[in-house]
C-alpha cells in the first residue's frame with residue numbers, strides 16, 4: 001500500500017511533506033512507544049505508529065530510514081519534532097484514531113506487521 | 123579505502139534535543155562511503171543506542187567511530203556512575219532509566235542487548251565511580 005492510500009484509511013492529516021505520498025510504499029507497520037524495541041524489531045521500510053510525540057521518535061525513524069511516522073490519538077507533535085522531520089524529509093501523519101484502531105484499520109486492509117525476529121541461540 | 127576514517131563526538135548528558143545527531147552523522151558517512159546497507163543499519167542501531175546511553179545514564183561522554191578497510195569500530199567512553207553488575211545490565215528488560223528518559227521512549231532495557239546482537243565483537247568494561255567503556259565491531263564481509 002502507498003502512503004497516500006494509507007493516510008486516507010486512517011483519516012490522517014499529513015504535515016511536513018513536500019513529497020508525493022503515493023510514491024512511498026509501506027510494506028510493514030510497527031506500532032510501538034519503546035524506541036529500543038523499534039530499533040530491535042522494526043523491519044526495514046516499516047511505518048512507525050506511536051503515541052509519543054517527542055523529537056527522539058523522528059530521530060529513531062531517521063536512524064532506521066523509516067518511510068514515515070504516524071502520531072495517533074490526535075496528538076500534536078512538539079515543534080522540534082516537526083522541524084527534524086522536515087529537515088530529514090520524513091513525512092509525519094496525524095490520526096485522531098487510537099493506536100488500536102489505526103492498527104486494526106491497517107491490518108484489515110492487509111498491511112503486514114513488522115517482522116519480529118526469534119531470539120538468537122546463546 | 124586507504125587510511126581509516128575516524129569520527130569523534132563529545133556527547134552532552136541529558137540533552138535530548140541533540141541526542142542522536144552524532145549517530146546520524148556516522149550513519150550518513152557510512153552510506154557516503156558506499157558501505158552495504160545492512161551494515162549501515164546495524165551501525166546506526168549500535169551508535170544510536172550507545173549515544174543514548176551516554177545521554178541518559180552517563181552524563182555524557184565520547185562517541186567514536188573508526189571505519190577501516192574490513193571493519194567498523196564504534197566505541198564510547200564516559201566518566202559516568204559506571205555499571206555495578208554488567209550481566210544484570212545486559213539482561214533484556216533491566217533498566218535504571220529516569221522518568222524523563224522513559225517519557226522520551228527509552229528505558230526498555232533493550233539498548234545493550236541490541237548493541238550486542240548487532241555486533242560481531244562486543245566488549246564492555248565498567249568501574250563504578252569511574253566510568254564505562256564500550257567497543258563494538260562490525261565486519262564488512264560477514
Ligand SMILES: Nc1ncnc2c1ncn2[C@@H]1O[C@H](COP(=O)(O)OP(=O)(O)OP(=O)(O)O)[C@@H](O)[C@H]1O
Nearest residue numbers: 036175179180211217218228229230231232233234
Ligand atoms: N554508559 C553507561 N553508564 C552507566 N550505566 C549504564 C550505561 N549504559 C548502560 N547503563 C546501565 O545499564 C542499564 C541497561 O542499559 P540498556 O541500554 O540495555 O537499557 P536502558 O538504556 O535502560 O533502556 P533502553 O536502552 O531500552 O532505552 C541501564 O539502565 C543503566 O543502568
Ligand SMILES: [Mg+2]
Nearest residue numbers: 171175233234
Ligand atoms: Mg539504553
